Every structure is written in structure tokens, then in C-alpha cells.
Amino acid sequence: MFRGEHDYQLDDRFRTSLPKDWRADLRHGGFQTRGWDHSIFLFPWEVWVEIEKRIAEIRITDLKGDLIRRFLMGGDECWLDAQGRVGLSAPLRTYANLQKDLVVRGVGRYIEIWSRERWLAYQAQKFEPDLVAKVASELNLDI
Numbered sequence: 001m002f003r004g005e006h007d008y009q010l011d012d013r014f015r016t017s018l019p020k021d022w023r024a025d026l027r028h029g030g031f032q033t034r035g036w037d038h039s040i041f042l043f044p045w046e047v048w049v050e051i052e053k054r055i056a057e058i059r060i061t062d063l064k065g066d067l068i069r070r071f072l073m074g075g076d077e078c079w080l081d082a083q084g085r086v087g088l089s090a091p092l093r094t095y096a097n098l099q100k101d102l103v104v105r106g107v108g109r110y111i112e113i114w115s116r117e118r119w120l121a122y123q124a125q126k127f128e129p130d131l132v133a134k135v136a137s138e139l140n141l142d143i
Helices: 020-026 045-056 063-072 090-096 116-126 129-138
Strands: 002-009 015-017 030-034 040-044 076-078 085-087 101-108 111-115
Touching (some): 040 045, 101 116, 111 116
Antiparallel strands (some): 002 101, 030 040, 030 076
8 A cells, every 4th residue: 555745856867766665565566558647556566467358358349448548548557676666767757747746645555756847736726625525515525
């Protein structure tokens, strides 16, 4: 389970580190693909295989399903190096507008990678406290 939010940077070979306690879950590799709102999703290989099986069940004539298939299948298999870094592909870096400063977030079964600038803007727009409280209530998560 991935939890937390960490600041990292892209190195000159377009790699980023990941927290040490997350690395064991990626020991069999992972799959990086487009995420929502111009982030990158990084799934442990075992989680990605489950998603891929569900995607494969979508009928080719299902246009909504085809949209998701085309969106998510644009990624790459990836591996951690000996220092716990993962390389981020050029198309995904462009999609997420990654330059140097990153935010790496644990979101349960997967990881999100954001440009720090885009993450701060997203938070300001989407995490307005009254809206979060309203959505929590709708999901029966009143605290």
C-alpha cells in the first residue's frame, strides 16, 4: 500500500527516486502510464496485470471503453534501478509537463507522479475544504 506525499527531482537521465518503503512493492517491475489531470500513474506490475485483464474484456465496439483503453495503454513497463530510481519515458514526461521538481504521491495501490507546479495548482482548485467535506459526506466518510 502506497501512502504519503514526497518531493523529488528528475535527474539528468530523467529518473526519480521513490521512497524506500515503497520499493519492495515494485520488485517485479511496474507500468507507468498517463494519469488523470496530467499526472503519471505508476502501478506495481501485479496491479497492472489485473487492470490489463479488465481492459482486455472491453468490447472493441464500446466507444467509452475504447477511450479508456487508448488512454491507459500509452505507457511503458518500468523497473527500479539499484538506487531505487525509476526512469520516466519521454512521452509521459511531456504529457505531465515534468521539468525538474516533482511530487510523488502514494494513492493506495498505485503511485501518482506530478510536476510540483501542476500539483500545487490542482490542490488549490480541487481541495477546497468545503468541497472535500461535501464529497466525504456523499461517500459516507463523515469524520
